[in-house]
Amino acid sequence: MTALNQLTIAGARDALRKGETTSLALTDACLAAIEGAGALNAFVHHTPEIARDQARAADARLAAGDAPAMCGIPLGIKDLFCTKGVPSQAASNILKGFRPEYESTVTSQLFGAGAVMLGKLNMDEFAMGSSNESSCYGNAVNPWRRGNDTAALTPGGSSGGSAAAVAADLCLAATGTDTGGSIRQPAAFTGIVGIKPTYGRVSRWGIVAFASSLDQAGPMTKTVRDAAIMLGAMAGPDAKDSTCSDLPVPDFEAALTGDIRGKKIGIPREYRMDGMPAEIEKLWSDGSAMLKDAGAEIVDISLPHTKYALPAYYVVAPAEASSNLARYDGVRYGHRAKLGQGDGITEMYEKTRAEGFGKEVQRRVMVGTYVLSAGFYDAYYNRARKVRALIKRDFELAFEAGIDAILTPATPSAAFGLGEMADADPVAMYLNDVFTVTVNLAGLPGIAVPTGLDGRGLPLGLQLIGRPWEEGDLLNHAYVLERAAGFVSKPAKWW
């Protein structure tokens, strides 16, 4: 018997519609699981009253027969989403005490569809990080461990709290955001599914901005079907985000036919990195065999500018971040430093930002400031934008040649230990994004699917990259991979 908090969205939806359970019962089961999972540090702001009110309202809708798929489903919300009246601080001390007067478009759409918010989830500060260790709340912890080794592992980042919460069954699903891999890397580290939609598919309004030309929100779920259901509720046109597409949102769940016969799957040779662990190599070739068995054609392809994606990203993203984060000045919201005698407005800005921003955020704001400064703008920022255009063109050429989806590893390794990267230089941590960052630069949809375990029992995931606006087709490929891999492992409960 599956406990209520262990249900998938699809399972809960069907049970709710049949009257086999209630949203309140689901919500209480999740709240109890959260209560017992303090050691994971996944939920950082708890909203049980809101959750129970929303659950009761959802039950009334269900009883009245007016229930969209997400109605009554208990979710965790990444701290990056502004939620009205509820702390929303992007895991940063500079937004301490901030309670938005408004609701982000994504959460507003989810709540409109009847979803329930259990609370806010841990993350890297301003979504800058790959291990959740830059959070002002302290890091979230991966529910998975290496066999009997009790060493605490990272759930990945930046959506680490979301990943840990879904993997540990504290919620049925969670929202995430992805600027360079922040949905897909933590999903892969925790054995769950995470999709970053096409840039513009989901409104960014009310999501604390990191790098506006790269940021996209998406669902983090237990199955591909759940990702299809939840993405449908998150996506759609929004007059408040001028980069949000007016394209209609198709029924993503209906796209899950399980039939990929005749589809062409590209295997990009540049993703075969020097020193790639044999386990990742095998996972990748196994995945390609699974898609071939399902009737797809496997094609070797070249994406020649892949190696320049990370350096281009680490120019473009900090540049945009330095501009976006200029708004944290101690005037309109959040923290303001205590000022000394004679301090003027410049000292107020400088002290406030030194106290409020963590080390990694400060570093990226300064890198961004430097690459945008007079004399360096062309050498760094404009050059990076040109390289970005070339990276996008690589993908366009592959799709023009008939490729339907591209299969790659999701991460260069399984989850690593918390603190293990503490002495490494910042660039070593950036390498975590090596397989995912190209997708953000090109604005494409990408999905991480768990397909195996490593030698120490940790989950590993593969990434599928799709054509722009073809999330339905991409999800269908992921669905085939999920079924063929038959990944059903769950972390043994120790928390």
Place this chain on the structure above:
Amino acid sequence: MSIDIDTARRVAHLARIAVKEQDLPALAGELSGILAFMEQLNEVDVTGIEPMTSVTPMRLKRRADVVTDGGMPEKVLSNAPDAREGFFAVPKVME
């Protein structure tokens, strides 16, 4: 491109982040490391390539130039560290 201590100090000031004098050498070292990583971009031939301005080929949406929101000073000020008489309050800017 290596960042010296003076450049690190200047960048910190441009970013409006106070950095203690004794922390500048370490900061300069870190920034230099990151910039060295970016130097790889110089290997790419970008002749004739337009810098990307929009990842999806789209024109930014436009809307009628009308007031759609407003009249809520309390809400606007509700999160301010210091607000007085309907205004954000800051230290004296002009002498």
